[in-house]
Amino acid sequence: MKYYIIAGEASGDLHGSNLMKALYKEDAKADIRFWGGDLMKSVGGSLVSHYKERAFMGFFEVILNLRKVMIFIKFCKKDIEQFNPDVIVFIDNSGFNLRIAKWAKKKGFRTNYYISPQVWASRASRVKGIKRDIDKMFVILPFEKDFYKKFDYEVEFVGHPLIDGIAGRKQTDIHQFRKDHQLNNKPIIALLPGSRKQEITKMLLVMLSLIDDFPEYQFVIAGAPSQDFNFYQKIIGKKQVNFINNKTYDLLSVSYAALVASGTATLETALFKVPQVVCYKGGSVSYQIAKRIITLKYISLVNLIMDKEVVKELIQYDFNQRNLKKELTKILDEKHREKLFLDYFELEKKLGGKGASEKVAKQIIAQLT
Missing domain, CATH: 3.40.50.2000 (Glycogen Phosphorylase B;)
Structure with a gap:
């Protein structure tokens, strides 16, 4: 199977690397292409873009770098189409990932999300888009399952990956x-x-x-x-x-x-x-x-x-x-x-x-x- 994983920041790289290890264990023929960091790179697969290139912090900082963000989004869409994965797995990084997910769903790609965007912290209205664009959501915080249930969206609580890492x-x-x-x-x-x-x-x-x-x-x-x-x-x-x-x-x-x-x-x-x-x-x-x-x-x-x-x-x-x-x-x-x-x-x-x-x-x- 072909997997396209998009992670940002050091924590996303950590969780992405552990997910990749598990995918390779379960699927010996896994072909993984990803956006992430050094930890994911050390597992295998093909690195498309390092998260260091997209490390913008805060609302204002993202606005200042909006042109760069849009270039990355355009490139990501093109790269996904060329790779043609069986599934796209988004890891946190909501500002970038939710934009790609909306496009990917319309294009007919299977979309999974691992580690939910923090919609429970702000802009809960984003759940509407998540329900529309994400085929399956895997959450790692116990209160997230109840949060999504309020919006009639069934998600899977899988436990926190840090437990394993530590x-x-x-x-x-x-x-x-x-x-x-x-x-x-x-x-x-x-x-x-x-x-x-x-x-x-x-x-x-x-x-x-x-x-x-x-x-x-x-x-x-x-x-x-x-x-x-x-x-x-x-x-x-x-x-x-x-x-x-x-x-x-x-x-x-x-x-x-x-x-x-x-x-x-x-x-x-x-x-x-x-x-x-x-x-x-x-x-x-x-x-x-x-x-x-x-x-x-x-x-x-x-x-x-x-x-x-x-x-x-x-x-x-x-x-x-x-x-x-x-x-x-x-x-x-x-x-x-x-x-x-x-x-x-x-x-x-x-x-x-x-x-x-x-x-x-x-x-x-x-x-x-």
């Missing part, structure tokens, strides 16, 4: 890890400022401002695979901080606490049972637009799934040195940490069992045979 990884040797990366014996506070240049620039400086206030800890930046060290170095300057690139899971597994940019990383941090403060700061225009259309009580996946404030969220103007210092001090306190760990264990239960990627792969193939 459970299946080799355990990190903390002593060897410290030695390999020249870390001392102080407890580690991990800094996860995101993967896009815009968010890293806005958040890392504030995170680094706490270093002198917590001398008994060592701060370590989790470098994103999409950015090189030279970019980070301009922000770090002369700050005494360690930098480890593309080893986020290893770093989280040995960390005592973390400051984390809102996104998939908040859930990853929770699954590693690391106390965290969630941070978000976008461009002023994008933030004002988002504020008016997003109707959620929370922005972090941890709080959304638990439907209560488990981790503190510092958003936009609240994300500053004073507030961040206050909240980091809290999660270093033992009593606060004990309660947080109990919530984290409950969170993991809600996410379902293992095997999300395998479930999706089997169901995709079942539709084609």
Whole structure:
């Protein structure tokens, strides 16, 4: 069978790579062409476009790059027609994917969506288009099934793929890890400022401002695979901080606490049972637009799934040195940490069992045979 997969961002690349592994396992003759990143490329198939080329953050930033976006969309449609897949699998990345899905459905291609667009966060009216254009939707958050049911659209909850990714990884040797990366014996506070240049620039400086206030800890930046060290170095300057690139899971597994940019990383941090403060700061225009259309009580996946404030969220103007210092001090306190760990264990239960990627792969193939 021929599969065309479209993913964007680092998280989409991760989930796409696991889905590809499962597809190859279930279909030995699978021919996969994809938009994604290095992880998907390492599995096999043919890479069409790397997500780095399309890493635009926020409403305003997308508008500024609208011409580039339209060129990518036009090229994607042409490439799909030439490849003529048996099924197109969209992974998150709604701004791009929903446009392609509308066109693809009209052209008669089978359309599957893995990892739903966050229509439950804003513009629920998009569900109408999803029902029209997507043959099968696979969701990974427990509340999404009930959300779609309100619109008379039956979706499949398959569990969260991060469960597999984290459970299946080799355990990190903390002593060897410290030695390999020249870390001392102080407890580690991990800094996860995101993967896009815009968010890293806005958040890392504030995170680094706490270093002198917590001398008994060592701060370590989790470098994103999409950015090189030279970019980070301009922000770090002369700050005494360690930098480890593309080893986020290893770093989280040995960390005592973390400051984390809102996104998939908040859930990853929770699954590693690391106390965290969630941070978000976008461009002023994008933030004002988002504020008016997003109707959620929370922005972090941890709080959304638990439907209560488990981790503190510092958003936009609240994300500053004073507030961040206050909240980091809290999660270093033992009593606060004990309660947080109990919530984290409950969170993991809600996410379902293992095997999300395998479930999706089997169901995709079942539709084609």
